[in-house]
Amino acid sequence: MLPLQANVELINVTKRYGGGALAVDSVSLAIPSGSYCCLLGPSGCGKTSTLRMIAGHEEISEGDVLIGGRNVTGLPPVQRGTAMMFQSYALFPHLTALENVAFGLRMRGVAKAERLRQADRFLDLVQLGGMASRLPSQLSGGQQQRVALARALITHPKVLLLDEPLSALDPFLRTQMREELKRLQRELGITFVHVTHGQDEAMALSDIAVVMQGGRIAQAAPPREIFEKPATAFVARFIGGHNVLALPGGRFAVRTDRCRLLPAGQLPGLVSAIEYQGAAVRVVVAANDGQTAEALLPDAVFHAAPVEPGAAVTLGWDAADAHPLPDAA
Amino acid sequence: MRRSALFSWLQAAPLALVLAVFLVVPMAMIVVVSFFDYSAFALIPDFVFTNYQEAFGSAVTWRTFGKTLWFAGLTWIITLSVGFWLAYYLAFVVKGEMTRTVLFVLCTVPFWTSNLIRMIAWVPFLGRNGLMNQALIGMGAIDRPLEFLLFSDFAVVLAFAHLYTLFMVVPIFNTMMRIDRRLLEAARDAGAGFWHTLWCVILPLCKPGIGIGSIFVIVLVMGDFATVRLMSGGQSASVGLMISNQIGLMQYPAAAANAVGLLAMVLLLMAAILRAIDIRREL
Numbered sequence: 001m002l003p004l005q006a007n008v009e010l011i012n013v014t015k016r017y018g019g020g021a022l023a024v025d026s027v028s029l030a031i032p033s034g035s036y037c038c039l040l041g042p043s044g045c046g047k048t049s050t051l052r053m054i055a056g057h058e059e060i061s062e063g064d065v066l067i068g069g070r071n072v073t074g075l076p077p078v079q080r081g082t083a084m085m086f087q088s089y090a091l092f093p094h095l096t097a098l099e100n101v102a103f104g105l106r107m108r109g110v111a112k113a114e115r116l117r118q119a120d121r122f123l124d125l126v127q128l129g130g131m132a133s134r135l136p137s138q139l140s141g142g143q144q145q146r147v148a149l150a151r152a153l154i155t156h157p158k159v160l161l162l163d164e165p166l167s168a169l170d171p172f173l174r175t176q177m178r179e180e181l182k183r184l185q186r187e188l189g190i191t192f193v194h195v196t197h198g199q200d201e202a203m204a205l206s207d208i209a210v211v212m213q214g215g216r217i218a219q220a221a222p223p224r225e226i227f228e229k230p231a232t233a234f235v236a237r238f239i240g241g242h243n244v245l246a247l248p249g250g251r252f253a254v255r256t257d258r259c260r261l262l263p264a265g266q267l268p269g270l271v272s273a274i275e276y277q278g279a280a281v282r283v284v285v286a287a288n289d290g291q292t293a294e295a296l297l298p299d300a301v302f303h304a305a306p307v308e309p310g311a312a313v314t315l316g317w318d319a320a321d322a323h324p325l326p327d328a329a
Numbered sequence: 330m331r332r333s334a335l336f337s338w339l340q341a342a343p344l345a346l347v348l349a350v351f352l353v354v355p356m357a358m359i360v361v362v363s364f365f366d367y368s369a370f371a372l373i374p375d376f377v378f379t380n381y382q383e384a385f386g387s388a389v390t391w392r393t394f395g396k397t398l399w400f401a402g403l404t405w406i407i408t409l410s411v412g413f414w415l416a417y418y419l420a421f422v423v424k425g426e427m428t429r430t431v432l433f434v435l436c437t438v439p440f441w442t443s444n445l446i447r448m449i450a451w452v453p454f455l456g457r458n459g460l461m462n463q464a465l466i467g468m469g470a471i472d473r474p475l476e477f478l479l480f481s482d483f484a485v486v487l488a489f490a491h492l493y494t495l496f497m498v499v500p501i502f503n504t505m506m507r508i509d510r511r512l513l514e515a516a517r518d519a520g521a522g523f524w525h526t527l528w529c530v531i532l533p534l535c536k537p538g539i540g541i542g543s544i545f546v547i548v549l550v551m552g553d554f555a556t557v558r559l560m561s562g563g564q565s566a567s568v569g570l571m572i573s574n575q576i577g578l579m580q581y582p583a584a585a586a587n588a589v590g591l592l593a594m595v596l597l598l599m600a601a602i603l604r605a606i607d608i609r610r611e612l
Contacts, residue, residue, distance in 0.1 A: 057514050078520035086518075090511035094533045104519035106529070155519065 006068030006081060006158035007033040008054060008191060013063035015049045015215075023049040025215035026063065031208060033068070036185050036192045038202035038223075041212035042238070048163060050212070051195045055084045055161045067159060078107075083157035087164045089148040091136040097147045098123060098132035104155040122150040125184075142173045149181075153188070160185075162194040166201060178204055199239050203227065211235050227255075233325050243293040244325065251325045256282075258321040259295035261307065265316025267293055271309050283307065285315050356592075363585035372581060380586035390571070390587070394594065397567045400482075400557070401550040401598075404489040408546050409539065411490065412497030416538075417531075419498075420505035421513075433502070436495055448488050448559050455479040455487075480562025488560045489550055496549065497542035504538030505531070540606035544599060551595050 008031040015024040024046040031037045039047040052058035054065055056077040064073045072080045083104070091100050098119050099106075105115035123129055126146035136144055145165065152160055165181070166174045182205055185192045196202055202209045203223045210220040211234075218238075219231040230236035233244045236253035243254050247266065261283065269287035281302040284294045293315055307313055363380055366373040384390050415436065423429045439447055454460045455478040462474040477483050508531065516526045554569030568591045575584035 055518065057518070077518045082518075084515075084518045086511050086515055088511070090509060090515040092512060092515070092530060103516070103521075103529070107516075107520040107522075107525055151515075151519070 006191060007031060007066075008037075008159055008193065009066040009069075010050070010054070011064045011066065013050070013053060013065060014061045015046070015053060015058060016061040022215050024053070027212075027215070027217055028063075029210060029217060029220055031191060031193065033191055034189050035207040036182065036205055037194065037208045037210065038206035039193065039195045039210050039212060040197070040199060040202040040238075041218075042197060045212040046215040047195045047197075047210075047212050051084075051161050051163055051193060054159070054193060055082055056080050057084070081158040082161055083152040083155055083159075084161040084163065085148050085152045085165055088168055089136075089144045091144055091147055091151070093136055096133050096135055097128060097139065097143075100136065100147055101150045101154055103151060108155070119150070119154060122154045123147075125153070126150045126180075141168055142177065145169065145177065149184070153184075157190065159191045159193060162192065164195055164197070166196070166198075174201075181205065203239075211238060213238075229323055230325070236323075236325065241296070245291055245293060251327055252322040253325055254317050254322045256294050257296040259293065259315050259317045260297070260301070261295060261305070261313045262316035263314065265314035267291070267315040269293075269313065269315065271307050271311045271313055274307070274309055283313075285313060287315070359585045359588050359592075362582055363589050365582040365585075367580060367582045369579075380582045381590075384583060384586045384590065390590075393566045393568055393571050394590070396565065397551060397569070397591075398594075400485060400489065400553075400567060401547050403486050404493065404550045405543060405546055407486065407490045408494045408497040409543065412494050412542060413501055413535075413539070415494070415498045416502040416505055416535075419502055420508075421531075436498060439491070440495065444492060445555065445559075447492060448556060451484065451488060451491075451560070452479065455484060480560070480564060482561065482565055484560040485557055485565060488556050489553070492556065493546045493549055496545035497539075500541040500545070501535055501538040504535045508534050536606045537608045540602055540608045543602055544608075547598055547602075548595060551591065551598075 008029075010027055010029040012026045012028055013024060014022070014026050016022055027046070027050060039050055041047045049058055053060050054067075056072070056075060060073055064071050066072065067080055067082065077084070092103065095103065098116060101122050102110075102115040102119035105118060106112075110118075120129075120132060123132055126149050128143060128146050128150070131139060131143060131147075136147065139147065145168075149165075162181075166177055169177060178201060181192070181194075192205075194201075194205060206223055208220060209223045209226055211218045211226065213234050219226055219235045221229075226235060226239055227241070230239060230242065230253050233251065233253070236242040236244050241256050243256055243259065245252060245254065245267070257280070267285065267287045267289075269285045271283055272286040272292070273282075273284040275282040275284075276299075279299060281297050281299055282294055283297060283302070284292065286292055295315055362372070364376045364378070366375040366377050366379065419429055419432055419436075423432060452459070456462070457474045457476070457479070459479065461478055462471075465471045466474065512530055512534075513526055516530045521529065552569050554567060554573045557565055557567040557570050558573075568587060572584045572587050572591070575581075575587065
């Protein structure tokens with residue numbers, strides 16, 4: 001299977017719904033070919049609309065979408081070289097797993113024997129070889145998802161678009177499927193664009209994570225960079241693991257795992273909650289100035305000098321770990 | 330366990346009773362009477378096959394059954410093609426719940442009057458000097474009135490289509506509304522155009538609705554006698570009409586024999602439909 005690669009470029013893409021509501025506000029984004037990109041954000045941030053505009057299932061109000069350098073703005077999905085995996089899979093209930101997978105080839109006029117042979121191969125690729133003749137209703141959620149994945153891949157898309165593919169799975173399956181998505185993406189070498197509201201999913205999968213807020217991109221960068229240097233307070237809060245604080249020096253974000261309870265720290269307050277998490281202990285501190293912050297202490301560190309809720313403590317961190325943020329919310 | 334079984338029987342009893350009294354008993358009566366002998370004035374309890382021999386030994390009966398089937402088939406094709414697209418329009422083209430409801434109610438407007446009035450309403454429209462002929466003559470399209478418009482098979486089928494298309498629209502519309510819209514998007518994503526989506530996704534998923542609508546229409550047309558009499562002006566016959574005439578002549582056993590024949594035919598048709606389509610998915 002020859003990897004077909006294509007980069008995806010959005011240029012000032014805007015989605016305006018009837019009534020003038022802006023779902024996506026002039027978004028520009030470059031996704032390199034062969035990369036795994038996650039669109040991340042709370043519900044209503046415009047991530048799904050963005051994905052659907054790339055897929056060609058949503059009309060683009062303004063701006064352009066380029067795939068592999070070709071402007072595909074007005075083209076139907078089939079001419080874009082994309083394939084979409086739908087949330088809750090949208091498998092055809094009257095077709096067997098094999099026929100579902102073969103559907104795209106059937107639409108392209110591939111002869112029955114040939115398309116079923118290829119579909120069989122793709123079912124094997126997602127490890128569903130034995131389930132070919134089952135109807136979607138006879139498959140578990142995880143299996144349905146694999147069928148949906150095979151169905152999307154069979155037309156050899158250059159870009160695979162995934163709309164919250166893991167949200168319907170239980171946590172165990174989700175981790176397993178996550179690994180599998182990443183493996184497939186590496187093996188096939190095609191560009192994946194994946195919409196999710198889970199920051200752990202985005203961190204685990206993406207080469208580029210795009211955090212969206214209110215129809216705009218808040219930050220687009222490799223996940224490590226987002227975690228190390230969140231661009232705004234929103235990003236720092238959404239990505240998790242950060243305290244967003246304002247001290248006389250200005251607003252800044254500091255990772256909770258870099259905070260310690262020190263004799264002479266920067267933020268005095270009272271312990272308001274303690275949560276044991278196994279490898280770490282989360283200590284929430286209600287600071288005297290009204291802010292709330294937390295420290296994620298390695299369990300050994302915590303148990304060397306345990307504190308009780310209500311204890312007066314001082315939260316401290318290395319000045320170098322405080323990442324300054326712009327003042328606006 | 331025993332108690333709950335008894336309770337289930339009790340719960341099923343009222344409906345079973347209603348069906349027994351109003352369906353099973355009359356049916357059994359018809360079957361019994363179909364073996365009776367009769368004279369010009371009286372029913373003679375007996376067990377003879379003469380009614381069946383007379384009915385099905387006659388070419389007229391077979392022609393009438395054929396004609397009835399032909400009416401049913403033609404009406405089925407017309408109501409299915411009109412009804413499917415009406416349902417399609419309501420379910421997929423119309424945007425907005427409000428518009429959809431209004432249009433749907435509009436479809437039911439003909440049902441606010443009785444069957445008979447709806448049929449009679451065609452007379453001034455289709456008659457020899459009716460609106461249709463006058464309009465066509467007025468436009469210069471024809472110079473003599475079209476005779477086939479009223480009191481003809483054309484008029485019968487037209488009236489059937491008018492009366493029964495809604496019975497096709499409603500169940501098909503119902504199944505269409507249950508189709509997940511994402512399936513249509515998934516089809517489009519896989520490269521399906523309009524006809525492919527229709528043929529490979531919508532049509533197979535509408536089958537239960539089509540099955541139920543077909544049963545309604547075929548049963549109604551097969552048993553009809555008033556429409557055929559009125560719209561054909563007495564020039565066409567159906568099994569229902571034949572039975573009704575025999576009842577008028579007090580030939581109850583003959584009518585019963587024909588009724589049993591009709592019942593068998595309708596049941597065969599139903600069996601064929603149910604074999605082709607699994608309607609339980611819809612119920």
